[in-house]
Amino acid sequence: MTHNGISRYTMEIATALLTGAIGMAICYGAWQVGTGWTPSGPDSGYFPFWIGILIVAGSLVNLLRTVIGHRHKDETFLDAARLRSLARFTLPIIGFAIVSLLLGLYVGTTLYVLFAMRLQGHYAWWKSLASGIAISICFYLLFELVFQVPLLKGPLEHAFGIY
Template sequence: MRENSANGLSRFAMETGVALLTGAFGIAVAYGSIEAGAGWTEMGPDAGYFPFYIGLLIVFGSAMNLVYAVVKHRGSGEIFVDMARFKVVLGFLLPLVAFAAVSTLLGLYVGTALYIAGTMTFQGKYKWWAGLAAGMGVALFFFVIFEIGFKVPLLKGPVEAFFGIY
């Protein structure tokens, strides 16, 4: 399957990127384990002993995937995803990333309300007031279920202080 890589993201680029990302993760695991103690003491292994070797296994597997990508897919021109489909994926992924960022800063209820409202308005083509009402309704429903029903407090961010909750 040879295609023009100008039409999308190549399989080689994707496999290389994933191999480098997982390799960086493995290095971070191994480095963090060294800081926790990756040696052997008279009491047995330190806290980072086993995670250190898991990190090394991740690095080794990533290196093998990188070699495989270079040998098998470099210059093949095989497309991993074309731009039309990639835009659809980004249309779903970017609002989720924004939801995570907003939820971290302003709390889950505000993030949920904005995510539902934005998704309904921009992707679902609903009127803005219908999306906003649905978003606020879902956030209120979650608040009643989790905070009142299950007595499980979720991240509320500055909303908690503003309304004097807890």
């Protein structure tokens, strides 16, 4: 950490380690289903295994470039102002996901649009609520009726007879 927040150097190392771990997980999963070549062609994990190897290799290159080259050592990646901005974007998305899982996608969408418009766009409550409801109705008409793809529903939709 720098005196003003998290350094870019730290984040580059953390990102390289995270992507390397993801690449190793891909390789392990591919190895479990088979990575060899059979008389009928490649096993199910053959191509994912090599993609995982490429991800690990790229992560290792980024890690080495950062550590050996001391790149971005004094550059701030995340300070208090950037963290607030990030939270204003991220927390509503997390809330949307949680509400959608508990109450259904249409309720989640309505509330997300309502609060995003009201708190970030400073629109009137009635315009924000009307927009949220209108978007949810459009999603319902488009997905459920036109494409016949059911979306996640919760107790409110079931109370209105929408299954």
